Amino acid sequence: MLTYASKRVLIGLVTLLAASIIVFAVLEVVPGDPARLMLGMNATEDAVRALQEQMGFNQPLLTRYFNWLGGLLTGDFGKSYTYSVPVLDLIKERMAVSLPLAMTSLVISTIIAIPVGIFAASRRGSATDTAAMGIAQIGVAIPNFWFALLLVYLFAIVLRLLPAGGFAGWENGFWPSIKSLILPSLALALPQASILARVTRSSLLDVLGEDYIRTARAKGLSRRKVLYYHALRNALIPVLTILGMQFSFLLAGTIIIENVFYLPGLGRLVFQAITQRDLIVVQGVVIMLVAIVVIINLLVDLGYAVVDPRLWSRS
C-alpha cells in the first residue's frame, strides 16, 4: 500500500512540475510585450524598458521560470499588473465565490443523481427506469450555459424569485449571497447530475449481478436490505471516483457560468486576465486549478486503493 501511495504521490508531483513548465511556456509565446500592453501604445521606449526591468521581463527565460516556480512554492504568486495586488490575494478573494459555487453544484448534483440512479437500477427495465434514464440522456446533452439562460428567464424574469446575475458579497449577508448562487449552481449541477445518475445506475446493476448478491438473496434477505446493505456500498466506489473528477470539472466549468451570471469568481478572473494580458494572474489561476485537480485525483486514487486492496496489491 505504501509503495502504491508513494508512486501515486510521485506521479502527482511530476505531473505538477510538467504542468508548471507547460503553463509558463504557453504564456511565454503570447504575442505582445506585457510591459507595452500595460503602459499603452503611447508609452515611451524608456518607460517600457523601466517597467520591463522592474517586473523582471528582461531576465533570461530559465531565471524567470525558476523565480516563478520558487515563488509558487513559497506562496508568492507574483503581483497582478492590472489590479496591483498579490495574485494569491486575488485568487483567495475569487475562490470565495467559485468554491461555494462548485461545492453547491456538487451537493445538488449528488442529491439528485444518487437516488435517481438507485431508483432506476432497482426497477431496471420498468417505465420509471426508462423515463429516468431518458431524462438523464437529455440532461447530458444540455449545455449548462443554455440551461442557465432558461433558469434566468423563468426564475428571474417571469417569477422574479431570484437575481438574474451579480453577486451580493459575503460581507452583505449569507442569504443574499446564497440567493445569487442558486441559479448558477443549478445550471452547473444538471448535466453533472445526469452523468452521475447514469454511472450510479450502471454501477449498481454491475454489483447486483454479482454472486454474493445472489447468495444474500438466497439466504432470505429482502430485496431492499440486499440493495442498501450489500450492493450500494460497493456500487458507490466508482461513483465516488466520478464525484472527485466532477469537482475539478465544476471548478473549471465556472468559467462560462460565471460569465453568464456576472459572478466575480475564478473563472471570470482568468477570462478577464487573459483579455487584459495579465499573464501572471492567468499563470497563477491555471496552476492553482491544475494543482486542485491533481490533488483531488490523488486523493480519489488513494481512497480507491483503501477500499479496493486489489489495486495496490497488483502494483
Added chain:
Amino acid sequence: MKRTSSLFTNRSFLIGAVITLIVALTAGLSFIWTPYSVSALDIVAKLKPSSPAHWMGTDHFGRDILSMIMVGSRASIFVALVSVAIGAGIGIPLGLWAAARGGIVDEMLMRFNDLVFAFPALLSAVMITAIFGPGAINAIIAIGIFNIPVFARVARGAALSLWVREFVLAARAIGKSEGRITLDHILPNMANILIIQGTIQFSLGILAEAGLSYVGLGAQPPTPSWGRMLFEAQTMIGLAPHMALFPGLAIVATVLGLNLLGDGLRDVLDPKLRHMR
C-alpha cells in the same frame, strides 16, 4: 450481417441516426438553400416571435433564426469533426504504439495522459483560444488537443487486451512484425470501440464549440454559430426568449442524437456494456 440487422432494431441507434441525419442534411442543405439570407438585416421585423414567415422568429437585427441555425450547424459540425480527427489521428497511433512496445513508451504515454487530464479542459481551451486568437481553427486545436489522450487511452486499453489473444500470438509465431500485426490484426479488431468513442467525442466537441463560441472564442461574426447566437440572446431574453430557445434546442438535439447513436452502436457492437446506458 447479424450485427447490421441488430443495429436497425435498436431503438437508441435508430432515433440517434435519424436525428444525426437530419442535422447533417440541414447543414448540407444550408450550402445551397436557406429560407432567408443570414446577412440580410430587416430591422422592421426584429425580435419577431415564431410565425409562418419566420418559423423560429427573428433576432435583434431582424435576421431569420432558422436560417442562422442552419448555417450555424456548419461551424459546430466542422469544429467537432476536425477536432475528433485530430484526436483520433494522433491519439490512436500513440495508443497502439504504447500497447505494442510496452515498457518505457507505455509509461511515458500514461504520464502524458495524466498531464493533459490534469488541465481542466474547458479552462485550457479558453486559454489557448484567447491567447492565439479567437476563431474556428484555434477552437479546433484547443478541443482536438484534449481528444488526443482520450483516444490514446481507449486505443491502448483495447490493443493491450488483443495482444494476448491467440490469433495475435499466431501472427507473431509466423514472424510478423509488431507494426504489421498492429495494422493487420489489432486495428481492425478494435474499430468498433473507436467508432463508439468517436461519436462520444463528436458530441462533446459540439458542446465545447458552443461553449467557446458563447464566450466569443469560437467562430467569429458574421459567421453564425449556435453558441454565439445564445450569447446574443442573453441580453434579449426578457424581450425575445425564442432567440435563446431555438439555438439551444439545436445543440441539445444534435448532442442527444449523437449520444443515442453512440449508445446504440455500443449496445450492438459491444454487448458486454449493454446495460451501461
